[in-house]
Amino acid sequence: MQQEALAARRDLIRETVSHLLDCQVEVWLDEGLFRLPGLNQTSLFPAKPPEGPMLEAFTTGIPYASKGQRITLAFPFKNGGVSLGALQVARPARPFRRKEIGILEGLVGHVSLALVAAHRHTVEQWRIEQLTLVRRVSAQIANVLDLDELTRRVTN
Numbered sequence: 001m002q003q004e005a006l007a008a009r010r011d012l013i014r015e016t017v018s019h020l021l022d023c024q025v026e027v028w029l030d031e032g033l034f035r036l037p038g039l040n041q042t043s044l045f046p047a048k049p050p051e052g053p054m055l056e057a058f059t060t061g062i063p064y065a066s067k068g069q070r071i072t073l074a075f076p077f078k079n080g081g082v083s084l085g086a087l088q089v090a091r092p093a094r095p096f097r098r099k100e101i102g103i104l105e106g107l108v109g110h111v112s113l114a115l116v117a118a119h120r121h122t123v124e125q126w127r128i129e130q131l132t133l134v135r136r137v138s139a140q141i142a143n144v145l146d147l148d149e150l151t152r153r154v155t156n
Helices: 006-021 053-060 098-142 147-155
Strands: 024-029 073-077 082-089
Touching: 006 082, 006 098, 024 053, 053 073, 053 082, 073 098, 082 098, 082 147, 098 147
Parallel strands: none
Antiparallel strands: 024 082, 073 082
16 A cells, blocks of 8 residues: 555565465556546556456456366456455466465455555545645635736646
8 A cells, every 4th residue: 555656556566475475476457546636647557457367357257267287367456346456376387276366366456456446545635735735725816915926826
């Protein structure tokens, strides 16, 4: 939650999972769900997850495991039935054990909650800044009686 940028959150998730399970990790987040209202922001992620396990986990909302060997897994980040993104892990050298899959499922659940909580906090801070700006402008306008001075202050 301490990471402010969505890209930093993604990188932290990747690093943590890779460190815990010694595997290749991909993370995709639905950026549209994490945007601040009214701001045009440059996209970090593609509009949808890459084809394959990650896309399947995201669209179905259920974990994906490659047939038989469990060398590729994908999990959706979900909150209240809404898919926030997806995590894909691969380890061609050896399959994932049940204990590792359990760790991933728990981690994905915690990350989902943290992503939502962090976004809510970010939106709350943004709204506080907007309200503070409106309050400051309103206070300045209320103290000006001259229309020319008021026009100058508003444009500044």
